[in-house]
Amino acid sequence: MESGTVLKLLAVLGVFGAMLAPAQSMDAGGKTLREIARFNLPGPPGKRFDYLTIDGVDHWLLSAHLSAGQTYVIDLRTNKVVSTIADTPGVEGIEFVPATRTMYTSNRGDNTIGIASLSTMKVIKKLPTDDKPDGSAYAAPFHKLFVSDERGKAEAIVDTNRNVILKTLHFDSETGMPQYDSVARKVYINLQDDDLFAVIDPATDTVIAKYPVAGCHGNHGMALDPEHHRAFLSCEGNLRMTVLDLDQHKVIASLPLPAGPDVIKFDPAIGRIYVACSSGAIAVFHQEDPDHYRLLENFPVQPKVHSLAVDPETHRVYTPEEQENGHGVARMIVYEAVVNQ
Numbered sequence: 001m002e003s004g005t006v007l008k009l010l011a012v013l014g015v016f017g018a019m020l021a022p023a024q025s026m027d028a029g030g031k032t033l034r035e036i037a038r039f040n041l042p043g044p045p046g047k048r049f050d051y052l053t054i055d056g057v058d059h060w061l062l063s064a065h066l067s068a069g070q071t072y073v074i075d076l077r078t079n080k081v082v083s084t085i086a087d088t089p090g091v092e093g094i095e096f097v098p099a100t101r102t103m104y105t106s107n108r109g110d111n112t113i114g115i116a117s118l119s120t121m122k123v124i125k126k127l128p129t130d131d132k133p134d135g136s137a138y139a140a141p142f143h144k145l146f147v148s149d150e151r152g153k154a155e156a157i158v159d160t161n162r163n164v165i166l167k168t169l170h171f172d173s174e175t176g177m178p179q180y181d182s183v184a185r186k187v188y189i190n191l192q193d194d195d196l197f198a199v200i201d202p203a204t205d206t207v208i209a210k211y212p213v214a215g216c217h218g219n220h221g222m223a224l225d226p227e228h229h230r231a232f233l234s235c236e237g238n239l240r241m242t243v244l245d246l247d248q249h250k251v252i253a254s255l256p257l258p259a260g261p262d263v264i265k266f267d268p269a270i271g272r273i274y275v276a277c278s279s280g281a282i283a284v285f286h287q288e289d290p291d292h293y294r295l296l297e298n299f300p301v302q303p304k305v306h307s308l309a310v311d312p313e314t315h316r317v318y319t320p321e322e323q324e325n326g327h328g329v330a331r332m333i334v335y336e337a338v339v340n341q
Contacts (some may be wrong), residue, residue, distance in 0.1 A: 026255040032284040033335040037102035043068035046328020049320035052309035064091040083121040093136040106133035130154040148175035176220040181228040208229040211249040216242040221264040228290035263307040
């Protein structure tokens with residue numbers, strides 16, 4: 001197709017896409033993201049949010065409102081809050097188990113792992129755990145949930161069929177975000193005090209290796225590219241986005257981040273890595289190939305944005321905001337990915 005024809009086609013598609021955008025669409029955007037919707041959440045304004053995760057079965061977004069002690073179930077198709085689940089004090093981590101339509105929350109307020117049914121929208125059980133449960137990861141083939149007890153320097157392993165804690169692993173370091181690698185069938189966990197990356201075998205619930213992450217200090221956040229055997233780490237101590245080769249166990253890329261990096265997510269279909277930085281930016285990187293990465297933009301957002309989620313079907317990015325220009329709010333912002341620019 002000739003370039004002139006391509007440009008005309010893209011222009012038509014752009015107009016058509018704009019027609020489909022929600023009425024509350026905000027035209028302003030950056031090179032990588034464009035705001036298309038915003039909606040208020042029922043919690044008190046000015047209170048910190050934490051992790052988000054997507055329920056791909058029901059097309060729901062699960063959002064932890066940490067300082068409000070409640071969790072929201074949001075319909076991704078309508079941007080409406082379906083339910084507000086209480087009794088999740090200080091909720092940080094949040095995970096969804098499709099087989100049982102169950103949500104697990106990491107509740108720092110009472111140091112428990114909360115178990116909520118998404119059929120009844122109620123907490124049905126709590127499991128006492130170590131100090132400050134935080135990020136979590138679900139290893140589906142093993143029916144196990146791995147929960148980092150950050151200040152407890154531990155990793156709790158939950159049997160999601162029986163909803164009991166099978167084992168707790170202890171470390172010499174605070175534990176950061178864990179992730180399950182569906183290709184290698186291993187669980188990885190950040191040991192953020194020691195700048196180490198640990199490997200857990202979910203078949204035996206044992207630590208089988210630890211690797212240094214050179215030049216990455218305070219490795220808290222983690223996302224994975226299982227297909228290409230890569231881990232992406234947000235390094236809070238020295239403000240770097242670090243790429244780790246999971247086969248060679250070595251760092252292959254390190255790029256600067258704005259202050260306050262926290263949650264990091266990867267959208268493999270468009271080769272995007274997003275890092276929520278609480279200083280007021282989402283750092284957006286592009287994976288040129290498994291060995292090469294570049295910064296596309298530090299996309300400006302309101303300060304104190306700690307978390308985000310990426311919908312793998314629509315490539316939309318969701319970020320909860322607790323303030324606007326210094327004034328408290330409680331709302332979700334929805335961005336669409338701007339590509340081919």
